[in-house]
Amino acid sequence: MINMINLTINNIPVSVEEGTTIIEAARRLSIRIPSLCNHDDLCVSGNCxxxxxxxxxNPTxxxxxxxxxRENMQILTNSMMVMQAxxxxxxxxxxxxxADCTKCYKNGNCELQDLSNEYRIGNQVYIDLIPLKHYTIDQSSPSLIKDDSKCIRCQRCVRTCSDLQAVSALSAAYKGSxxxxxxxYDRPMHEVICTNCGQCINRCPTGALTERNYIDEVWDAIYDPGKHVVVQTAPAVRVALGEELGYDPGARVTGKLVTALRRLGFDSVLDTDFTADLTIMEEGTELLTRLKKVLVDKDTSMALPMFTSCSPGWIKFIEHTFPDLLPHLSTCKSPQQMFGALAKTYYAQKKGINPKDIVSVSIMPCTAKKFEATRPEMRDSGYQDVDYVLTTRELAIMIKQAGIEFMKLDDEDYDRFMGESSGAGVIFGATGGVMEAALRTAYEIVTGREVPFQNLNITPVRGMEGIKEAEVKIENVKPDWSFLEGVTLRVAIAHGLANAKRLMTAIRDGKVVYHFIEIMACPGGCLGGGGQPIPTNLEIRKKRAEAIYAEDENLPIRKSHENPEIIQIYQEFLGEPLSHTSHELLHTHYVPRKRY
Amino acid sequence: MTGKKQNDMETKKLTRVDYIFRPDNTCLDTLKKSLRRDRDEIILELIDSGLKGRGGAGFLTGLKWKLAKEAAGDVKYVICNADEGEPGTFKDREILDRVPRRVFTGMALCGYVIGSKEGFLYLRAEYKFLAPKLMSIMAEMNQEFKKLGLDFTLNIRYGSGAYVCGEETALIDSMEGRRGEPRNKPPFPVTEGYLNKPTVVNNVETFVNCTIIMGIGAEEYKRFGTDSSRGFKLFSVSGDCSKEGIYELELGMLLSDFVEEFGDGDTKAVQVGGASGFCVPRKKFNQTIIGFEGIPTGGSMKIFNSSRSMYHVLHNYLEFFEEESCGQCTPCRVGCQQLLKGIEAVKSKQRSSSYLDELVKLAKVMKVASKCGLGQSVGNAFVSIVDNFREEIIY
Structure with a gap:
């Protein structure tokens, strides 16, 4: 039984559930109370x-x-006292x-700017404190820029980093002025535990935390006639880019995205979904191999459960926080890095282009991908595999700079090859998607039949629950896989690093037993990534997820192993999953990192 | 000893009393006697005594205990706030040094009443030198509690030097190992305090008063003070005075009597209640009652004579606040900087004297919009000094 509380706001009576805050109660009456530290995803702070x-x-x-x-409260949201304060x-x-707004990267998407505009803050009443503070800008990270001179100390980033992500790279320090x-210890961002997930950027109301942008570098590459610029687009970009360009959340703009990229001047417009499918082939096979080594060969050096390795924020997190669990990580590179390695080898060969002349650009919902591309081990092609990583937001900026009227564009298709994808590749963009894609393929490899879920939709692994788990009983297997007969495959999925930490702790403590675990660093998976349009909240992320699953349903091929380009690349180039070439180009290793 | 009436307010003559430091060995007897009493009866007696928290905010102590007793939960805590940081206050140190058993007895009483098994002394970092002695007394008393059949253990925790940790919720955050930042209220500590369990946080002197009341009874205690300010309290007297030090005085006296007793004959102003208190100019001495009906104080009484520049006094306080604000909320963090830079700009003629009016408005916004008592009280000193000594700020 929920207790209802009666109160008035601006003399309008309203009845709301006990525990509701005044700001929420006002929302029911269509009264917006401005706030800068409050955020739907975060715990209450009350500090701005x-x-x-x-x-x-009440005198205060x-x-x-x-x-x-509280019962009989009389709230005024616009009284003289309130407005003055x-x-x-x-x-x-x-x-x-x-407040150098015109030169600020966040100009036009800044909550403080909006508010000072609403309140028509004109002549500066108070003394400008900025010259007294001697701020420096931290540009040490390949992923993000931290500019304290823009910071309003709302601590959204601190709460994001500690509560949502359990990383705590950022915290309040010192006191008073x-x-x-x-x-x-005030160390630069690239030296600390920061996972580069960018969730702080998504919630920063001002320009204090932004992605490190590579827009000019990419323009330079495009303008360079000697360079062949390939671009790949991650699955989650196509269901979010529209938000920056006039669409409501949940719009699927895949075809327009391709057209826009072509108009920007990229030489080849390709799809990360292709390497997402490839990841499934490699990772699915790796999982089955691990299962065999553990269950049949009783090989104790093989670690189960196996963890997915697509999310570079998650990778850096486990390297810092659970280095003892690193053997559990799949050795597969993320789809971005698989793509990068192939672009300067397989693609270059087929196109007859010298790989040194290829500039590989990726459009990602992610800021951690920027860091990932710079990892020293990500040079298996002989060059830096991915040269520049742009977020969804940076791409939107380029589209606007180029004067492209995005909403009026026709739809076009990705180039061939490395442009074909299955629905399984698309759902990588949502939490549970890698798991679902892997199950669709692995189950079929083992049994010869499709997964026993209606229309291939493995719904138990979908949704925004922080930690999800599911079981699939494997029966009537093909002879090669007889050791799996009757085995119940137990899987779990976590998104958001705080959930990942909970799950990892439970695994380390031996409280839960699984075979396969998918982890995405960001809430909702890549669709809620740190490079996605701002603002974000659960409603927006749900809309993007719906769009992802609609994209999957609408594709003719929905299983990675049925992607014809995947079949082709194994025939022409890789041989088979986990082959020597695969190991060289598509797999990687990890390093333990310090706890701060 | 009821004195003259002025403006229909009851006042008391300046009277020195001796309860807090009076040497005696009755603590254990008081505790023993109280443990045989009904818990609600003790609460009623405390409420009847009129004792208000001696930290300065003045919440009825008995009521606080009642709320904590009634709060749901098996685990509850008692915390003694010994983070004495208000500029010009140094009486808790003296209490802890001379009569710690009275403090700990008060904490044990509280533990008994609210149903808490653990009490913490939160000792300010600068008082760590007292810790060895306090800990050995705690150990003795923990044994005594056991013998009396009272399941209550005393423990010690240290501050790290932040003024804001004297604010009870920041204190609790600090005890929990976090950065000391005041929390949103509600919930109040009596329902969700240390480790989110019901918690009573009282000042050192408050616990001593509880012990005294249990010893002498509320009737006797009520003979002291006025309707709004019962009892007596310790005053830390400093500045331009004839005899600085710690004095135990009955509450409800007029500031004029106080100045006559302690001033150097040339008193121009008294800062009542430390940096977060009010500055009273000479012309208002005889209308100002020291107590909750007038100007309450946690004990700090700073006397300034005519050789002092009130600009420097204010500047000093603002520097203090600019540094000691936790920095969490906007009005306090930025407001303190603006007040400080503002008076500097007026003094150096970079801003006109009318800018002081903007700053007074700002100070009033800080008073109503800041998150905790720190930011809310910066305006006290600022407005009272600017109102009364405007020329000294400008010229």
Missing amino acids: RVCVVEQVG LQAACATPV RKTIIELLLSEHN EMKISSF
Whole structure:
């Protein structure tokens, strides 16, 4: 039985469930109370004070985001006292903020800018504190830039990093006027535990945390007549890019994305989904091999459960946080890196292009991919396999710069080859997608039959639950796989690193037993990645997920092993999964890292 | 000893009393006697005594204990706030040095009443030198509790030097091993405090008062002070005075009597309640009652004579706040910087004197919009000094 609380907001009566905050109650009355530290994905903080409201009878103002409603409360959201305080607070924030808006990367997508615009903050009342502070910009990370002069200390990033991601690379440091958001002993971001996931960027209301952008470098490559610029697009980009270019969340813009990339001048527009399918072939085979070694050969050096390795934020997280579990990681590179390695080998050979003249660009929903591309082991082609990684947001900027009217574009198809994909490759973009794709293929390899789920939709592994688990009983197997007869394959999926940490801890403590585990660093999987359009929240991520699954349903091929280009690359180039060439180009290794 | 009435307010003559430091060995007897009493009866007696928290905020101690007792949960905590950091306050140190058993007895009483088995002394970093002695007394008392059949253990935790950790929820965060930042209230510590369990946080002197009340009874205690401010309290007297030090005085006296007793004959202003308190100019001495009906104080009384520049006094306080704000909430973090830079700009004529009016408005916003008592009280000193000594700030 839920207790209902009656109150009035701006003299309008409203009845809401006990525990509702004032800001939520006001929303029911279509009253928006501005806030900068509050975020749907995060716990309450109540520190920016922009949302203060008057509670009749109380001499002090209350933070609407942090105050639960009480019976007979009378709340005023726009009284003189409130407006004066709110305006003063915005002015204070601006006095401590490098408000050089026209030169800011976040110009046009900044909550502080919006607010100062709404309140028409004109002449600066207070003293500009910025010249007194001697800020430096941390550009050490290949993934993100941290500019403290833009920081308003709302600590959304801190809560994201600790609560959503259990990383805690960022925390509040020092006090008073010196208070700032910092890393372990103020070390540069590339030296600390930061996983480069970019979730902080997605939630930063200002330009204090942004992706490190490579837009100019990519333009230079395109303009260079001596370079052949290939571009790959990750699955989650096609269901989110539209948000930056006029569409509502959930719009599928795959065809327009391809057209736009061609118009930008890329020489070949290819699809990361192709290497997602390839990942399934390699990783699925690796899983079956591990199972055989453990179950039949009783090989104790093989670690089960096996963990997926597609998410570079997750990789860096486990390297820092659970280095003892590294043997559990699949040795497969992420689809981006498989693509990169193949672009400068297989693709170059087939096209007759010298790999040194190929510039490999990827469009990713992810900031950690920028770091991943710079890892020293990611040079198996003899060159840096992926040269530049752009986020969904950076691509949108390029499209706008090029004057492309995105919504009016016709749909076009990816180039061949390394452009064909299956629905299994597409769903890599959602949490549970790699698992579903792997099961569709592995089950069929072992039994010769399709997975026993209606229309190939393995629904137990879908959805936004933080940790999901599922079981598939394997029966009537093909003779080669007789050791799996009757085995119940137990799998688990976690997304968001806090959930990953919970799952890893349970595994380390021996509390749970699985065979295969999918981990994605970001909430919702890649569709909620740190390079995706801002804002983000659960509703938006659900819409993107729906779009991903619709994309899958609409593709004629929905199983990785049926992708004709995959069949072709094994025939022409790789031989078979886990072959020598595969190992050279498509697999990698990991390094333990320090705990801070 | 009821004194003269002024503006219909009851006041008391300045009277020195001797309860807190009076040497005696009755703590254990008081505890023994109280353990035989009904818990609610003790709460009623505390409420009846009118004792308000001695940290400065002035919440009824008995009511706080009642709320914690009634809060759901098997595990509850008692915390003694010994993070004495208000500029000009140094009486808790003296209490812990001279009569720690009275403090610990008060904590044990509280543990008994609310049903807590563990109490912590949160000792400010600068008082660590007291720790060896305090810990050995704690160990003795823990044994005594056991003998009395009271399941209560005393323990010690240290601050790290942040002023804001005197704010009870920041203190709790600090005890939990986190950065000390005030929490949103509600929930209050009495329902969700240390480790999210019901917790009573009281000042050192408050616990001592509880022990005293249990010893002498509320009736006797109520003879002291006024309706709004019962009892007596310790004052840390400093500045331009004839006899600085710690004095135990009955509550409800007029500031004029206080200045007559402690001033150097040339007193221009008294800062009542430390940096977070109010500055009272000479002309208001005889209208100002020291107590919850007038200006309450955690004990700090700073006396300034005519040789002092109130600009420097204010500048000093603002420097303190600019550094000691936790930095979490906007009004306090940025407001403190703006007030400090603001008076500097007015003084150096970079801003006109009317900018002071903007700053007063800002200080008032800080008072209503800051997250905790720290930010809410910066305006006290600022507005009272600027209102009363405007020329000194400008010229």
